[in-house]
Amino acid sequence: MDWHTLGSTPFLPPLYWRAALKRKITGSTLPEQGLRCRVRINPNDVAAYRKVCGFADSPILPATYPHILAFGLQMQLLTAKDFPFPLLGLVHLSNRIRIHRPLGGVSELTIGVQACNLQPHSKGATFDLLTTAEDSLGLLWEAESRMLCRGVKLEGEALDNPxxxxxxxxxxxxxxxxxxxxxxxxxxxxxxxxxxxxxxxxxxxxxxxxxxxxxxxxxxxxxxxxxxxxxxxxxxxxxxxxxxxxxxxxxxxxxxxxxxxxxxxxxxxxxxxxxxxxxxxx
Structure with missing residues (x-):
């Protein structure tokens, strides 16, 4: 995997335009590049997120919160010119989070995102959007979101194991x-x-x-x-x-x-x- 490090999290509005304009499948291989960025955690943003999702106040970050920190990077990855599938229309099939150490006392994280594991599916093809969060001690949190793109034709057997x-x-x-x-x-x-x-x-x-x-x-x-x-x-x-x-x-x-x-x-x-x-x- 080839990593590209950004100086700041992406500005979302142009990425929305890019997502809205791309409607066609343009290939059947995933790019070999991941994106990384250091992200500061804003306590006011965390508080607003807690309120919307029903989390009680706590010094520990909600288990799903690093997804929020990663969203801009994920958007940039999935709307890049070399990304083969249109973002609008992707179906989120599953999500797996691993918390290696407690998410407490965290003020800054290095977030990484990449797409991998392209597989045939009965309705098209799936890939995993991998997201990692690292602190000064190393890997703290990771997640994989399995995404379905309908209409992609891949060789091989579709393995569905619900x-x-x-x-x-x-x-x-x-x-x-x-x-x-x-x-x-x-x-x-x-x-x-x-x-x-x-x-x-x-x-x-x-x-x-x-x-x-x-x-x-x-x-x-x-x-x-x-x-x-x-x-x-x-x-x-x-x-x-x-x-x-x-x-x-x-x-x-x-x-x-x-x-x-x-x-x-x-x-x-x-x-x-x-x-x-x-x-x-x-």
Whole structure:
């Protein structure tokens, strides 16, 4: 992997233009370049994020927060000329976070992003968007988001290995996903994908109404689990199934507190929105 280090996080508006203008698949290989940047953590931004995602105040950063720090780098990577797939239309299938040490006392991180692991899929092709966060001691946090691009033709067998639906889980809590949560989450995350903002903009992309961001669903779930989970040496893996249409109410089911367990996020009429598990890092 060839790394390009940026002096500051990318300015988002031009990247949105680039994303809006690119509608065609232009290749079937991923670029061999990753992006890196040092990022300062702004306590006011973290506080605003906590409020939108339901996290209690804490000296420990929310487990999903480094994704927010990485968003500009991810946008720059995924809208670059040599990136083969259009950003609008990518489907976020799953997200796996590994927290190596507690995310406390952190004021500055080096964030890295890269795309790798291009694989055939029954509906096109998937790739992993890898994100890392390092502090002065080394690797602190890492994540992989599996993205689907429909309509890509690749040689080889499609390997789909979904997480089984958890059975040993009980209801923990429920919450409402209000009609404006896509806009509120966009303001704290920078992710203004039209499918999340309003019914009007979602209809342009074939959705009858706006849907919640997958990472908002995951963040709100981790906020609800709170002390249920270890603060470090933990891998948190979720798969996004049916989208959460806005507005709606969801119910979180999970296993007992401990170093490993399972979770399930359901909507009305038994709709399965998200399945997940947590365990120590292998």
């Amino acid at each position: 997480l089984p639906t958890p059975t040993q889980v009980s209801e923990l809590t429920r919450w409402k996903a209000p009609a404006d949560i896509g806009r509120r989450y966009a303001r704290v995350s920078g992710d203004y994908n039209p499918i999340h903002l309003s019914a009007l903009t979602a209809k342009l992309f074939g959705f009858p109404q706006a849907i919640a961001h997958g990472l908002w669903n995951k963040a709100h779930t981790l906020a609800a689990l709170g002390e249920h989970l270890p603060a470090a040496n933990i891998e948190l893996h979720v798969e996004f199934n049916k989208p959460v249409r806005l507005p709606s109410e969801v119910t979180l089911y999970c296993s007992a507190p401990g170093s490993s367990g399972e979770l399930l996020l359901k909507g009305t009429g038994d709709l399965q929105h998200m399945v997940g598990k947590w365990q120590p890092i292998a």
